[in-house]
Structure formats: C-alpha cells, structure tokens
Amino acid sequence: DAKTTQPPSMDCAEGRAANLPCNHSTISGNEYVYWYRQIHSQGPQYIIHGLKNNETNEMASLIITEDRKSSTLILPHATLRDTAVYYCIVRVRSNDYKLSFGAGTTVTVRA
Amino acid sequence: NAGVTQTPKFQVLKTGQSMTLQCAQDMNHEYMSWYRQDPGMGLRLIHYSVGAGITDQGEVPNGYNVSRSTTEDFPLRLLSAAPSQTSVYFCASSLGVQETQYFGPGTRLLVL
Numbered sequence: 001d002a003k004t005t006q007p008p009s010m011d012c013a014e015g016r017a018a019n020l021p022c023n024h025s026t027i028s029g030n031e032y033v034y035w036y037r038q039i040h041s042q043g044p045q046y047i048i049h050g051l052k053n054n055e056t057n058e059m060a061s062l063i064i065t066e067d068r069k070s071s072t073l074i075l076p077h078a079t080l081r082d083t084a085v086y087y088c089i090v091r092v093r094s095n096d097y098k099l100s101f102g103a104g105t106t107v108t109v110r111a
Numbered sequence: 112n113a114g115v116t117q118t119p120k121f122q123v124l125k126t127g128q129s130m131t132l133q134c135a136q137d138m139n140h141e142y143m144s145w146y147r148q149d150p151g152m153g154l155r156l157i158h159y160s161v162g163a164g165i166t167d168q169g170e171v172p173n174g175y176n177v178s179r180s181t182t183e184d185f186p187l188r189l190l191s192a193a194p195s196q197t198s199v200y201f202c203a204s205s206l207g208v209q210e211t212q213y214f215g216p217g218t219r220l221l222v223l
Contacts (some may be wrong), residue, residue: 034211043115043201043214044154089151098169099146099203099212101153 004088009106012082018075020105022088024068030091033064034099037074037084044087044101047073078109112177113137114148115215123221124192127172132218134202142205143185147171147198156200160185161208192222 012018024033032055034049048055048062050071055062061074075082087104118133135142144159146169156169160179174196176188185204188197188223203212 041214041217043203046211046213049211098156098159099154103153 004090004091004102006088006102006105008103009108012078012107013108014080015077018078018082018107018109020071020073020086020107022073023070024088024090027060027068027090033062033071034089034091035060035062036101037092038087039084041047077099080109080111081089083107115139115202115213117202117215119218120216123223125223126194128163128192129188129190130192132200134135134187134215135183136202136204138213139160139182140204140206141182143179143209144169144203145175145177145187146201146203147186149198149199155209157187171190194222197222
C-alpha cells in the first residue's frame with residue numbers, strides 16, 4: 001500500500017470547517033483513499049473513502065485531486081466532539097485485509 | 112444492532128497468566144480481525160479471519176492464538192502473557208475483505 005503523509009496536528013474553531021490534508025504521491029490506480037478517526041480511548045471510526053471522484057456523506061466530504069496524489073477531508077461544521085486523531089489510509093481493495101494506520105493528524109476543535 | 116462488542120474493557124494480568132479477550136459482532140460480517148495499539152503508535156494487525164473455521168496471521172501474531180467457530184465470535188487468546196503484550200486491543204469486522212472495517216471499543220490490557 002502507498003505511504004501517506006499527514007500534518008501531525010492542527011487546530012480548528014468550533015463551527016468552522018476543518019480541512020485535513022493528506023499526501024499520497026505514490027498512490028497507484030487501484031488504491032482507494034480511506035479516512036478513519038479515533039476519539040480518545042475509543043476504537044477507530046470509519047468516516048469516508050473514495051477512489052478518484054469526490055465523495056460526501058453525513059459526516060464529511062472527501063476531495064481527491066485529479067492526479068490523485070493528495071486529498072483533503074472536510075468536516076463542514078466542526079464540533080468539540082470532532083476532536084480526535086484522523087488517519088488517512090491508502091489501500092488496495094484486494095485480498096489484503098490489513099489497514100495500515102500511520103501517525104495521523106491530531107485535530108483539536110476549540111470553543 | 113450492537114455492532115462490535117468486546118469484553119472485558121480492562122484487564123490486569125501477571126506475567127505467565129493466560130486469558131481470552133472476547134469479540135462479538137451482530138452484523139453477520141464474514142471478516143473479523145484483531146489489532147493492537149501501543150502508546151503513540153498506529154494499529155497493528157495480529158490475526159484475522161475470513162469466515163467461520165478460517166483464520167490467518169497478521170503482522171504481529173506471536174504469543175496470540177485465535178479460532179473462529181461461529182460467524183459472530185472471534186476470541187483472542189494470550190497463552191502466556193508477557194509485559195510486551197501490554198496494549199489496547201481492538202477487534203474489527205467487515206462484510207467482506209474489501210469492505211469497510213468497523214471497530215469495537217477496545218480492551219485495555221496491562222501485564223505486570
């Protein structure tokens with residue numbers, strides 16, 4: 001699976017959009033971009049995933065650049081409950097079951 | 112749906128003791144797995160199962176055993192606990208190998 005690079009931390013004001021970047025310059029054509037988050041002491045929570053088109057669900061939006069070398073997770077209206085570590089994972093949807101979690105981005109939403 | 116459940120939430124063991132961490136899911140998922148997470152690190156895959164009666168090793172399988180007798184349950188056994196196994200253990204399940212994985216709340220294990 002391709003390696004991802006995320007900033008170690010970022011702050012966001014409550015009620016504002018949080019834009020979380022992820023670089024995956026070595027991504028290959030059959031690799032998906034997944035986002036999970038882990039709120040302190042809890043299990044990882046799936047947020048969203050995509051291949052090349054932008055995706056949106058009830059939690060977030062995922063914007064993938066045309067060359068697929070980077071992506072941005074957007075939390076449209078951040079709340080204090082969104083404070084968590086956010087993981088960007090690139091994964092081939094194949095018979096390899098493993099999810100490779102890196103260090104992620106620690107997002108702190110401030111009132 | 113309860114989703115993925117894990118018991119116990121917290122456990123203290125002495126070196127050499129054995130125990131079983133329980134994991135159950137009620138979503139009829141075929142795929143289940145165990146990860147461990149050490150402080151400041153990402154999750155590492157211990158063992159996984161692609162269906163009842165079928166298991167395989169992940170990245171860090173040594174010291175752990177698993178079995179999958181039913182679709183719902185996937186217990187993780189520590190045969191002889193060591194301090195290096197102090198960690199938080201997460202169980203996950205998914206409908207298929209390519210599908211989204213859903214995680215349980217975790218079991219915090221301390222081995223003295």
